[in-house]
Amino acid sequence: MNDMEFDVLDALYFVQPFDAILEETELAAGELRKVLSELLNKGWVKCYGNRQAEMPIEPKDLGNDPASYFYLATKEGLLAHNGR
Secondary structure (H helix, E strand, C coil): CCHHHHHHHHCCCCCEEHHHHHHHHCCCHHHHHHHHHHHHHHCCEEEECCCCCCCEECHHHCCCCHHHCEEEECHHHHHHHHCC
């Protein structure tokens, strides 16, 4: 896990919109998109269409606007984050 992944996971203990993660991590939007994509592919983060986090969106179904979604660390992601 690199430092950017660690910082993003640190912000995702609760469901968060893209803009809140952007503000907390102070990453550039392009960097955050890349890190979220990597974390989604690792299974360390889930993506949702709304804050209630009822039905996760599969990474392949995301589309081109990751800023319109909400994100939450998975159990595996939290274990990786805390084990660092």
